[in-house]
Amino acid sequence: MALIVHKYGGTSMGSTERIRNVAKRVAKWVRAGHQLVVVPSAMSGETNRLLGLAKELSESPSARELDMIAATGEQVSSGLLAIALQAEGLESVSYAGWQVPIKTNSAFTKARIESIDDARVRADLDAGKVVVITGFQGVDPNGNVTTLGRGGSDTSAVAVAAALKAAECLIYTDVDGVYTTDPRVVPEARRMHSISFEEMLEMASLGSKVLQIRSVEFAGKYRVPLRVLSSFTPWDIPLDVEAKSGTLISFEEDEKMEQAVVSGIAFTRDEAKITVVGVPDTPGIAYQILGKVADANIDVDVIIQNVSHDGKTDFSFTVPRGDHARTMELLQSQVLPGLGAREVVGDTKICKVSIVGIGMRSHVGIASTMFKTLSDEGINIQMITTSEIKTSVVIDEKYLELAVRALHKAFGLDEVKA
């Protein structure tokens, strides 16, 4: 008998029919003798719908109220799942984040989990109940409802698994595992049987939405065994087959792991580029520009500063697309006047494409293969950034699919059709 945490994403919870299926699957695990905690997302489309209502009333709704609204999606799906489990003949109880409680800081819309009290959940499990806990939400020190950022139910599930020292955390979703890239963009993408924790961390941080980055961080910190698998297999497939399906996030770089130099390609449309043009090339410039941006709590990602001509240079960086307007405004009003720069130019039609692989550590020439592939497709690279196990480029958004497909092929990731 083991304590297992299941997480079901929005599509998997998308209708009462699908919720019934989830309940049947969970019942199968319980009847095999396991203790189950289930963390559902809101029904698909619901979080967008709720946030959309707020946007109808205000262009900049308060973050606290957004969390108050968005958190209801998971409350509904959790209650529905508990009912479906009861209808399957199981004892079940659902809790909102604040009832557990899952304690977070007060960073509304992107709160971080600080601690989870496991007493109530453990008592229910010991009493033979299936415990359903809302994904995506928690409660701050002042009793306010908080949410963990989009895709945050993954993080809830892994954090709950860590707090309960669960034997495994299974992330059930609408694809059957982690692929070499998003299979919706590249149909030739291959599912990986396992992926190293480090690579998963990079893939998630570079935009692969199959797991929220913080869930991977949590899994690493607390060594939570983590697997991504499909919720769309028939619920009654044998449990031992299901338990080995999908993709394992592995902490060991064992020989069995696919030893490709580049193991995956990630991309994101969530960034925007900002260029400060004609900046005097003197000490302290980066700080004058980015210091203000950081003070406004805006995350900066890729940064480049060009070689100066006649003592003037251009300084470019990317920010989350949602913060683009705010950053532009801030630079215009607070930075430009004191800086003696010519102007600030923004570009929201960019994307970032990244190749990831621990094999890149020991291989040279990988980045140049990337640049050649893009050049052969006539795609202009606007920015480049590298680390030990990844290379990212910023390009025009309209070339996203083309770039990802070309790179997928160039690095030998396309599935070989038998």
Ligand code: ADP
């Ligand atoms: P859920 O609602 O279950 O949390 P998400 O939509 O958040 O599901 O994440 C699953 C989606 O992630 C898939 O449908 C797929 O389009 C996307 N995705 C992006 N990159 C990858 C990848 N490398 N492997 C698998 N899926 C990926």
Ligand code: ASP
């Ligand atoms: N419902 C939330 C979202 O849509 C959390 C999640 O699905 O993980 O972002």
Ligand code: MG
């Ligand atoms: Mg998700």
